[in-house]
Amino acid sequence: MTDQDTLRRFIFEQAGVRGEWLKLTDSWQAVSDNHAYPPVVKEQLGHAVAAATLLAATIKFNGALVLQAQGEGSLKAIVAQCTHDRCIRGLARYREPVVAGGLSQLYGSGRLVLTIETERKKPYQGIVSLDGENLAQALENYYQQSEQLPTRLWLFANETTVSGLFLQALPAASGFGSDWERIVMLADTIRAEELLDLSCEAVLHRLFHEETLRLFKAEPIQFKCSCSNGKIERTLKSLGRASLEEILEERDAITVDCEFCNQQYHFDRVDIELLLVPEIDLGTSKISH
Template sequence: MSDFTQRFLFDDTDVRGELVSLGESYAHVLAKHPYPEPVAQLLGEMLAAASLLVGTLKFDGLLVLQARSSGAIPLLMIECSSDREVRGIARYHASQVTPDAGLRELMPEGVLTLTVDPKQGQRYQGIVALEGATLAESLSAYFDNSQQLPTRFWLNADGRNARGMLLQALPADRLKDPEARQASWQHLTTLGDTLTAEELIGLDNETVLHRLYHEETVRLFEPMPIHFRCSCSRQRSANALISLGQADAEALLEESGGTVVIDCQFCNQRYSFDAADIAQLFVGGGSAAPSETLH
């Protein structure tokens, strides 16, 4: 298994953790667009972050992590479902992307939005400024400012592998005293800060945890697989055309020279609809193409 998250728990204190390793799904995301190295690295870090975040939530639906800015990277977006299926995309201005540029240089005036969209229940959205030097710092600040459980992130990606670690404080159980809880949290996160990018990228989870927390009692749970999967489909594209109404869909068909083409920006899949397809949509015939070739 090359793509997975793996939870761990400190038995003597109220802190949980999770590690993520992404290879194949990261490669799938990068294969869809010719991203420059700094963009690919940030996209990988965000992919790792979303994969970690979905493990902290108990819901059935979709988590969307989105960063926008006025700089070289106007948009980074990752979607991760509760089934641990991920996809991602970046928008960038190639002429403005310089080698070795960091988050602040690439995404000035950045804003990070976290959206939880459950299949049932109320949609939740939180927003924080991208003020940290790294995405990990900005995400940690989001949790500090949102009055949720204290949470820290460590994220790295190198264009081949995307890795991350999360620590999150749990409600008081083993440690009731607030000062003892704070001291334990500070101790564990300080040790986490000694983890280098090379160690996080290059070492397996057992070695990472031993190197950081060999004096703690840590339980490592079974890994949970993650997969790349784009949620686009011909049916969803057809539904978008139906939502326009028949008159507007037919007008779009005429403007497009007889074929409406809908491109998925995440995976580059194309869905084409000709006059017969459009007509079929509005007589309840479904989205399967009536012509000889399915688009």
């Protein structure tokens, strides 16, 4: 397996620190090419997609981790999602012009929302202020406030590639403070072009060749949207007959676009009428002769 569209986990077993390395190419272009984002917006979306993928790999769950950065500035919202089986998607909402700058310049007064959606449990959600110069700093602040675990992230994105590096002190590693500081100091020497261009092994050798670490096998990442005809039908059905008929008075059909993948779903009057027909429970129905 090549280093494209992969995540690699590693651990410093003698230092009580775990880490992750990430590079996205084809999957990133599948996310970003669905919209003609300005360069600044595209870079911020890349950071969010990288962060969501890295964070999802730190937990064991069946579902999806959703990262949202929301604000009142020219960059209104960034949403990135990564599922337990490493499927990603993302989108951005903004208003022109979007000028490069820190989080406060882009979002204004904003907040960072992390949601873990699981199949059988109620979603877990953490919300903090969107503080820091960049998304990596905002997430580090989030971990400091919510998890109280020393955590560092390095996130980079360009037109073709997204890359990320994640380090976190393990919960039982309170006696390894100097090791954590040393490893972070080494990681801080990484340059954007190195993380974007080099292989995982090259990056880890460049940063930690004097450290003892264990590198785990590569995990493939792919773009995959979870939208479906069934989900759209359920959403329309929840609006109720009156609302749907009101829409159909103005147009001949209802068209729904998925913002994540640009898939278009079309429902004419016949489709809507069939959608609203009550379901028959065959298990309890009686047949009379």
